[in-house]
Amino acid sequence: xxxxxxxxxxxxxxxxxxxxxxxxxxxxxxxxxxxxxxxxxxxxxxxxxxxxxxxxxxxxxxxxxxxxxxxxxxxxxxxxxxxxxxxxxxxxxxxxxxxxxxxxxxxxxxxxxxxxxxxxxxxxxxxxxxxxxxxxxxxxxxxxxxxxxxxxxxxxxxxxxxxxxxxxxxxxxxxxxxxxxxxxxxxxxxxxxxxxxxxxxxxxxxxxxxxxxxxxxxxxxxxxxxxxxxxxxxxxxxxxxxxxxxxxxxxxxxxxxxxxxxxxxxxxxxxxxxxxxxxxxxxxxxxxxxxxxxxxxxxxxxxxxxxxxxxxxxxxxxxxxxxxxx
Amino acid sequence: xxxxxxxxxxxxxxxxxxxxxxxxxxxxxxxxxxxxxxxxxxxxxxxxxxxxxxxxxxxxxxxxxxxxxxxxxxxxxxxxxxxxxxxxxxxxxxxxxxxxxxxxxxxxxxxxxxxxxxxxxxxxxxxxxxxxxxxxxxxxxxxxxxxxxxxxxxxxxxxxxxxxxxxxxxxxxxxxxxxxxxxxxxxxxxxxxxxxxxxxxxxxxxxxxxxxxxxxxxxxxxxxxxxxxxxxxxxxxxxxxxxxxxxxxxxxxxxxxxxxxxxxxxxxxxxxxxxxxxxxxxxxxxxxxxxxxxxxxxxxxxxxxxxxxxxxxxxxxxxxxxxxxxxxxxxxxxxxxxxxxxxxxxxxxxxxxxxxxxxxxxxxxxxxxxxxxxxxxxxxxxxxxxxxxxxxxxxxx
Amino acid sequence: xxxxxxxxxxxxxxxxxxxxxxxxxxxxxxxxxxxxxxxxxxxxxxxxxxxxxxxxxxxxxxxxxxxxxxxxxxxxxxxxxxxxxxxxxxxxxxxxxxxxxxxxxxxxxxxxxxxxxxxxxxxxxxxxxxxxxxxxxxxxxxxxxxxxxxxxxxxxxxxxxxxxxxxxxxxxxxxxxxxxxxxxxxxxxxxxxxxxxxxxxxxxxxxxxxxxxxxxxxxxxxxxxxxxxxxxxxxxxxxxxxxxxxxxxxxxxxxx
Numbered sequence: 001x002x003x004x005x006x007x008x009x010x011x012x013x014x015x016x017x018x019x020x021x022x023x024x025x026x027x028x029x030x031x032x033x034x035x036x037x038x039x040x041x042x043x044x045x046x047x048x049x050x051x052x053x054x055x056x057x058x059x060x061x062x063x064x065x066x067x068x069x070x071x072x073x074x075x076x077x078x079x080x081x082x083x084x085x086x087x088x089x090x091x092x093x094x095x096x097x098x099x100x101x102x103x104x105x106x107x108x109x110x111x112x113x114x115x116x117x118x119x120x121x122x123x124x125x126x127x128x129x130x131x132x133x134x135x136x137x138x139x140x141x142x143x144x145x146x147x148x149x150x151x152x153x154x155x156x157x158x159x160x161x162x163x164x165x166x167x168x169x170x171x172x173x174x175x176x177x178x179x180x181x182x183x184x185x186x187x188x189x190x191x192x193x194x195x196x197x198x199x200x201x202x203x204x205x206x207x208x209x210x211x212x213x214x215x216x217x218x219x220x221x222x223x224x225x226x227x228x229x230x231x232x233x234x235x236x237x238x239x240x241x242x243x244x245x246x247x248x249x250x251x252x253x254x255x256x257x258x259x260x261x262x263x264x265x266x267x268x269x270x271x272x273x274x275x276x277x278x279x280x281x282x283x284x285x286x287x288x289x290x291x292x293x294x295x296x297x298x299x300x301x302x303x304x305x306x307x308x309x310x311x312x313x314x315x316x317x318x319x320x321x322x323x324x325x326x
Numbered sequence: 327x328x329x330x331x332x333x334x335x336x337x338x339x340x341x342x343x344x345x346x347x348x349x350x351x352x353x354x355x356x357x358x359x360x361x362x363x364x365x366x367x368x369x370x371x372x373x374x375x376x377x378x379x380x381x382x383x384x385x386x387x388x389x390x391x392x393x394x395x396x397x398x399x400x401x402x403x404x405x406x407x408x409x410x411x412x413x414x415x416x417x418x419x420x421x422x423x424x425x426x427x428x429x430x431x432x433x434x435x436x437x438x439x440x441x442x443x444x445x446x447x448x449x450x451x452x453x454x455x456x457x458x459x460x461x462x463x464x465x466x467x468x469x470x471x472x473x474x475x476x477x478x479x480x481x482x483x484x485x486x487x488x489x490x491x492x493x494x495x496x497x498x499x500x501x502x503x504x505x506x507x508x509x510x511x512x513x514x515x516x517x518x519x520x521x522x523x524x525x526x527x528x529x530x531x532x533x534x535x536x537x538x539x540x541x542x543x544x545x546x547x548x549x550x551x552x553x554x555x556x557x558x559x560x561x562x563x564x565x566x567x568x569x570x571x572x573x574x575x576x577x578x579x580x581x582x583x584x585x586x587x588x589x590x591x592x593x594x595x596x597x598x599x600x601x602x603x604x605x606x607x608x609x610x611x612x613x614x615x616x617x618x619x620x621x622x623x624x625x626x627x628x629x630x631x632x633x634x635x636x637x638x639x640x641x642x643x644x645x646x647x648x649x650x651x652x653x654x655x656x657x658x659x660x661x662x663x664x665x666x667x668x669x670x671x672x673x674x675x676x677x678x679x680x681x682x683x684x685x686x687x688x689x690x691x692x693x694x695x696x697x698x699x700x701x702x703x704x705x706x707x708x709x710x711x712x713x714x715x716x717x718x719x720x721x722x723x
Numbered sequence: 724x725x726x727x728x729x730x731x732x733x734x735x736x737x738x739x740x741x742x743x744x745x746x747x748x749x750x751x752x753x754x755x756x757x758x759x760x761x762x763x764x765x766x767x768x769x770x771x772x773x774x775x776x777x778x779x780x781x782x783x784x785x786x787x788x789x790x791x792x793x794x795x796x797x798x799x800x801x802x803x804x805x806x807x808x809x810x811x812x813x814x815x816x817x818x819x820x821x822x823x824x825x826x827x828x829x830x831x832x833x834x835x836x837x838x839x840x841x842x843x844x845x846x847x848x849x850x851x852x853x854x855x856x857x858x859x860x861x862x863x864x865x866x867x868x869x870x871x872x873x874x875x876x877x878x879x880x881x882x883x884x885x886x887x888x889x890x891x892x893x894x895x896x897x898x899x900x901x902x903x904x905x906x907x908x909x910x911x912x913x914x915x916x917x918x919x920x921x922x923x924x925x926x927x928x929x930x931x932x933x934x935x936x937x938x939x940x941x942x943x944x945x946x947x948x949x950x951x952x953x954x955x956x957x958x959x960x961x962x963x964x965x966x967x968x969x970x971x972x973x974x975x976x977x978x979x
Contacts, residue, residue, distance in 0.1 A: 012884065073892065074863045098867035098884055101843075102901075105854030106864060114820070114940040115850040117843075134948070136845050137736045140749065144943040151940075186863040186895040190879065195887030207977060217433045219658030231977060243904060244432060249887045256867075256883055256903070264977055285975050287968055288954060294739075296948065303971055304954035305964045308490050312961050314700060319965040323978055425913040435911040442914065443757070444737065451737050531914030 001061060005031040006039045006089035008080060009054060010100055012071075014044070016053050018259075019095045021165030023155045024056040026122055027093055028165070031058075033124025034090060040171070043079055045069035048173075055169035065178035070189040075182055077103040081110040082179035088150045091129050096154040097255070108152040115152040116144070118274065120159035132159075137273040138296030157278045199250040200234050206263045207233025210253055210280070211241055214269015214290060214309045218246045223313045224268060230320040236260070238276045254279035269309040272297025289313070332384040335423065343415030351408040352376045358402035358412060363646050364395040367664035372402045372412050375420065393420050394431055395663055398526035398651030404612040404642055413526070413613070418651075421528030437655035438529055445518035445536065446484045447655060456514030458486075458493040464500045468514035475548035478503070478510040478582070481540075481563065483556035484519050485689035491696065492689050498718035499555055499579060505593055505721050506586055510553075516543040520554075522562035522609075527652035534570065537562070541572040551575040553582045555714060556689040557609035557616075558650070565614050578610055580687055580713060584621035587628050596723045597631030598716065603681035604634065605672060605695070606644035607688035617642075622687050625713055629720045637675040645672045649690030669698035676708055683709045685716060724778035724873075726769040727833065728802075729826055729840040731817075731852065732756040732787045736845060740947070747944040751816060758784075758793045761841025767905035768871055769839050770801050776873060778836070779803040785825060788814040791926060792917075798924035799916040805924060810931035819847060821936045823855040828932045830860070835897055837878065842866045842901030849940035857899035865892050866901030 007027045010017040024040065031038035040057035042050060045068050051060045063079050080103055084092060088111065094104035096118055108115035118133040129146040131153055146153060202208060209228040215221060221235070228235045237247040239254055253260055254276040265283035270276060272288065272295055280286070281300050288301035289309050298304045305312065330338075340346035352373075359371035369390035370378055378387050396417050403412040410416065424430065430438075440449035459466035469479070480503070485492040503510050521536035544552075552574055554560050563576040583590065604626055610618045619641045627634050639645045648668040653660065661667070673695060676684045684695055695710040711719075734740060735755040743750035769780045781804040782797045784790050794805045808829055817825070830838075840853040843866075857864035869889070870881040878894045883903050894900070957967045972978045 071890070073865050077858075077864075098882060101851055102854065102864065102866045105850045106858040108850060109823075109855045109858035115855075116940050117847055117850060133848060135848055136734060136740055139736065139740050139947065141946045141948050142848050142942050143945075144941045147941060186898065187865060188893040190891040190893050193881070193889040193891065195889075217655075217658045219661055231972070243908065252887070256885055257887065258885075264972060264975055285971070286954075287971070293956070298954040298956070299948055301954040303957065303968065305957045305968070307961060307964060311490065312964065315961040316965040316968060319962075319969050320972075320978065323969060323973075422913070422915075425911065426916065428910055430911050432908060435908075438911065449737060451739075453738065529914055531916075531918055535914055 001039050001087035001089050003088075003090050004037045004039050005034065005091045005093070006041050007057065007093045008100070009040050009042045009050075010095040010097060011042070011044055011050060014050070016050050017095070018162050019097060019155070019157060020054075021056070021162040022157050022160050023093045023095060024054065024165030025160035025162070026155055028056055029160070030091055030122050030124065030129050034127065034129060036090065039089070041080070041083070043068050043076055051173045052170065053166070055167040055171050056165045057171050059172045059174060061174050061176060063176050063178050065182060067182040068178070071099045072185065072187055072189045073102045074185040074187040077106045078181060078185070079179060081107045083176060084111060084150075090148060090150060091146055092150065092152045094152065094154045096156045101154055104152055104154050111150055113150040113152050114147060115154070116146060117154045119153045119155050122153070134274050137271060138277065156274055158274070158281060195250060196248065199248055202234055202236045202251060202253065203258050203260050205234050205260070207231050208236050208260060208262045208264070209233055209266045209268065210236045210238065210270060211268050212238040212270030212276070213240045215241065216269070216310065218244070220310055221246055223310070223317070227266070227313055227317045227320070230317050230324065233264070238270050267297055267301065268313060270297055271295045272299065272301070330384065330423070332379045332382045335384060335419070336379055339415050339419045342419065343411045345409060345411050346415050348408050348410040349376065349416060352410060353408060355407060357405045357407065361401040361405050363397065363399060363401065363648065363668045364660065364664055368392040368395055372417065375416065387420070388423065388427060388429070391424070391429060391431070392663060393417065393424060394434065394652065394656060395660055396421070396651050397646050397648050397653035397668070399608040399646035400613040401646065418526050418528055418530075422530065423528075425528045431656055431659045433655050433658055434527060434652050437652070438524060438527065438532060441519050441524050441536065442532055445539065446488060447519060448484065448488050450488045453515050455487045455517055456512060458496055459500070459512070462497060462500065464497070464504045466500050467511040469511040469547045470514065470516060472511055476509045476511045477550050478508055479544060479547060479549040479552045480510045480512050481520065481552055481554040481556070481559050482512050482517065483554060483559050483689050485693075486555055487517070489693060491693045495555060495689070495692060495712040495714055498712065499714040501718045501722060502583065502714055506589060511547065511549070513540070513543050520556065520559035520562045522558040522566070523650060523652065523654065525562070525566065526650060533562075533566070537567055537570050541567065541570060544572065544574070551577060553577050553579050555579050555687070555712070557607040557687065558690075561609045561613055561616065564616070578618055578687070580622040580625055581618060583717070584624055587624060590717065590721070591628055594630055594720045596720050598629055598720055599631045600682045601633045601635055601680055602626055602683045602685050602716070603637050603676050603679055604685045605637070605647070605691065606641055607686070607691065608644065608646050608650060610687060611644055612642045622713055626685055626716065629716060635679045635681060637679055639675065645675070647672065647688070647691050647694045649694055654690055667698060667701065669694050670702050673698045673702050673704060673708065677704060681708060683711055683716070685711055685713050687713050724772055724776045724837065725835045726772060726778065726837045726839060727781045727783060727830065727835045728762070728766045728769045729838060729852065729856070730762040730766070730782055730784040730793070731759050731822060731844060732784070732790060733759045733844045733846045742945055742947060748942060749945055756787060756789065759841045759844040761843060761902060763909045764905040765839040765841050765902040766797060766800070766802070767907060767909040768902050770910070771906055772871060773801065781806065781833070783808065783826060783829065785810070785817055785822060786813055787817060794926050795920040795924055796912060796917050799912045799920040800910060805926045806929060807926050808929050808931050818849050818936075818939060819852045819855065820849050820939050822852050823859055824934050824936050825931050826852070826856055827859045828934050829929055837871070837896055838862070838899040839902055840899070842868070842903045848942065851901065853899050853901040860899070863894055863898045864901065865894055865898070867903045868900045869904045870906045871900060
């Protein structure tokens, strides 16, 4: 692993997550550019069956221990930091997620390595790896080199297709023993709290009308519901809307919510920040209504109109209703 | 929870409000609760609030959140037989105590937080406050870039600056002023919310902060008087800013234009065949007894072709549009509590008198009444226009 | 329970972000700086914990310019101690790596049970402050926390996973927690109380010690993404736009 590109695989409840494949695609590009190998690093318990999906890597390195069966921040950080300390990769890739970011920064700090977060794409220039990150709500691209001898990066979706990281091939698997000290930690996984059941599963909907801060208040949600009803779809929302309690968490689209791929995604008053984009950019058709013509969402929406949401939605709803009646 | 007693709260209100001691004369006649637009949905409409305080039920009062239904329309204060300053004194003071105790509907919190941070309740960039006038056919000078003295400092207001519907009203106003050869300027990015509505949500501290910023800007420039299209700004500039040391002549634009009505008559080109009814804004009329009722009507009647008709609740009895006292930012809250929109009652009155146009003279009203035209299913039957827009149409077409 | 809340100031995205032609980085003269929204949540969570368990809350921030009003607002909300760290060049911006070093240097002698800070901020590039600080101080770290509770002598942090899933993680203090959202939205504090705080509260000023900041991430350039480059923008009246959108929906097979 030393001097190589290493992807720290993301798992949740015994499954490799989609983001891991994006990371493998990114990792492969980097490894090729740096003329080195790509390793996947898998931590958990009873992980053998997960190794098969990591074929995009040249090999899979595992640390398997009962103490690692569920994500435990200190435990995982300890394992990665120990292993990376002994076999320091040139670039260590982590998922930009609740689990990846918890440990990536600590690992970087322990190795004395710089870390770049929110990376979407990588390149190599003159044999050196470079990052490109989307920050400030998707309004700014920051780019630069990832200096040696080791640099850590957290990876967001959007820069590579997960498909590119899904290779059906058995990569050689190596096991490393878990480091000492896993029993003397100060964090402990206690239990999962399942999401509330009973609400609509927005991931299974073909038509989604989604509202963001631009809807301004709970009262205006009714106009979105009406439009959704007229179209035969459901309403979802971005983070600010859910945080205000206008919609339940089951309707949250984005990094901390659901990933949706409907036929049509109508984004009303949504700016299109990366955390939200992550949840919906693969929709077949994205229609964005946002007064701000510089809103990041227009960078990946298919159709847009820079008009006031509160003025436009009733007009559109009317039109849809007329078509249905005609 | 508050450490105050009912007694202490009443004392505080009495000391802080002109004519505050009238509270002690309350007859419990209930006229205030009767005229209150949302009285039916409140736990403690004004009469009941005074009764509760006399019965030392301060905690009970604080436990209810229906005070946020109060739209500060001054209906109660204007009918009280013993002239208790209900709106300015008692009701806004109760709201203040609610805020101090941490009780505030989230939408209102957003509007107040935005007012503090950005100088407008919408949370728009203050740098863009004059963008509505950029590239407009009529030059709208921003005073910071225009050092010459002007006749009129035009205080545009939050909605006139940022709300797309009300920006049209601002543009119409600019056209009218230009036609009359009035030299004017606006504060643009230096303008903050007038603070009046924020004051009536109980946030007198925020009002003062905003007012001082406006005063600092206005005192830099040379002008004869201030005019505004926003009765809330008018009310603040006339009655509250002098307390803070700023006392300059201020008029609502209808007063200013009424003085020039003959000049306007000569300039009208297009007759408008319309049956127009006029909605008296609370803050132009009964609030603080501003009593500006006739000038707007004379302006409307001056337009050739226009027939003016009156709705049943006119002048001092006008039905509030529900935008004051924070109502503009609490529509979701009000709907949940009351399941009624005051704007809809007004639209129905306008339809009942056979009006084609509901004329307004307040920045809150155009969007609020247009929403109600739609929600009552009267689209196409009734138009909502600010008087400035009617005048501009008659002048230019 | 003694809690320290770390606050950093970030560009307000309400304003346009411009790139400085010379440096190729964010033009800071254009920026409005506001407290990181998630740090405000961290503060709210700290105040809720204080209300439940007693103790003190200290807010520490780095003086990137105009931070006083936010500190006084925190005092008005019930914060016991306000600390502002001053240093040369801070008004030009401070990286997260530097913040971790600076915060650590100042907290060295302080006693605390918990350090709360926002999990992340809009301008994060070179890591997350809380996570890096925790490692420097040898403290456990859990991020994406949406509530903190005390259960049988330890802290339990509710951690947010995608899709509405949460997990409770037991944490033995002292620890650093990255807050994603407080249990309640940050409270409003009435302006008169803030004015009062401006008169009565004091802000302790500490000068940042000279500490070398290693491991920095180089940024060669910043740019504004090409927006609107992909979306087909429809213009016209609302009616016309609605017509066009309806047509596109029809093409997508949504409408008859």
